[in-house]
Amino acid sequence: MAAVIVVHGGAWAIPEELSKASVDGVKAAAREGFSVLKRGGNALDAVESAVRAMEDNNMFNAGHGAALNSEGEVELDAIIMDGRTLASGAVSSVKNIANPVSLARAVMEKTDHVMLTSRGANMFAESIGVVTVPTDALVTEYERNEWEKHKNYITGVMEDFNTKWAHDTVGAVAVDCTGNVACATSTGGIRNKMVGRVGDSPVIGAGGYADNFSGAVSCTGHGESILKVTLARHILSYMEQGKTAAEASELALQHMGVRVRGAGGAIVVSPSGQWAATFTTERMAWAAVEDSVLWYGLDPNEKLQEQLSQ
Template sequence: MSAVIVVHGGAWAIPDELAKGVVDGVKAAAREGFSVLKKGESALDAVEAAVRALEDNTVFNAGHGATLNIDGEVELDAIIMDGRTLDNGAVSSVKNIANPVSLARAVMEKTPHCLLTSRGANLFAESIGMPTVPTGTMVTAYERKEWEKHKNYVTGVMEDINSQWAHDTVGAVAVDSAGNVACATSTGGIRNKMVGRVGDSPLIGSGGYADNSSGAVSCTGHGESILKVTLARLILSHVEQGKSVADSSQLSLQYMRDRVHGAGGAIVVTPSGQWAATFTTKRMAWAAVDHDVLWYGLDASERREEQLS
């Protein structure tokens, strides 16, 4: 079986000045994740590696480069899920962890729980010796400037997701040579969110889901809308009914738009290696590696390819 990885860097109105950076970033993350798969390692290892690469890249809203809440603080969320066992781990509202996806994996593997939040997540990180970083080092000058510019955010204004300043989530899905799927999603949330606000990203069935019987999904977009329709699980329910991954994604995103006026995107892969990257926002940065070909895009209907060197 051929291994496949797909990554996204968020679905929103990505401005032209960020376009090259986000496209280069998702391509690099897809290569990173695929290099893990090529070594014969698991889909779980691949999605963690890809998302760590995105968290370390300050152009994205996860880890380094995260958006700030209304008090000017970083609060990070992440999830990871193993489609073979349905084991999953997640963290929310963590402040000084550079790679929350790895902390989420530790929650999955080292605790009996699925989700740890805020102080509890940080105490757990400390107990297992996970390195911390000064929160200020994760804040970019660009984000500080944008936060100052948009302090008048009002929670629930739906057009924010398509505005120039709506920054968003990163994620990855993969299938390995054994046919196991996995997903991971990580985010800094919505700029100027309320303190303690948690969106879809760390919540199973909404920000991500993985099951070897159907596939793996990572979602991005307006978190409250995604939560209302449990978008990741909704997409897989269509896959289970025999629809293609592209149709399943499009139907689910259209339902979210029609039902709750929400915009977003999703990446999907099945155990047989079918995959899709679909969105209803202006842009979504995505990249995939399938049969040693790197596919990527940013705008609607854009699908470019490069041979892996």
């Protein structure tokens, strides 16, 4: 069967000045993940590789480019999940780690736990030799300036999220040539979040889920809303009822909008290779590769394509 990878760079009101770099970033990440699949790599390796590419790209809010909390600190969250075994690893509120998705995978493979948080996650990282980086290396001048501008701005989280100065999560889903699916999600959270705030991204069933019996999902958007409706698992439950990836995503996102007034997006892939990239925010940067065709978009109903060189 054909391998497929889909990535997103966050669902939010992406301003025009950031739009090209956002699209270029997700296209590069999709190519990176697909190159793993093309070499015969598995879905888990592919999603980790794609998300690492976005964590290393300071255009996105994960790893490099992360948002600052109310104290001007970086706290990172990530999850990775293997649809073959339901093995999962996650970290939350970690500091000074450039690639939290890889630390999440280490939690999955080297511990008996699913999630490690804050100091414990950093202690684990140190114990396995993960190199730390200074906070300043993860924060862009743009983010620092925006944080300074808005640090005394008092408003609700939902209003924060829907303004142009809030930006969001990255993620990837993939199915490999053997039919195994995987997901990964990584974020720096919402700017000016409370210290210790954890959103949906590292939470199994909310920010991501992968199961070979139904598919893989990575979510993005307003984390508190996604948590309340367990969005990733909600999407897969519709797929288990026979809905397509696109139908399932649309129904679950509509439900979140009606039930808790939350906006967001999701990327989905089924074990058969059917995929979708759906969102209810103004924009979401996404890209997908199947059969050496790169699909990508940013605005609603936009689905562009280009041929990958062989």
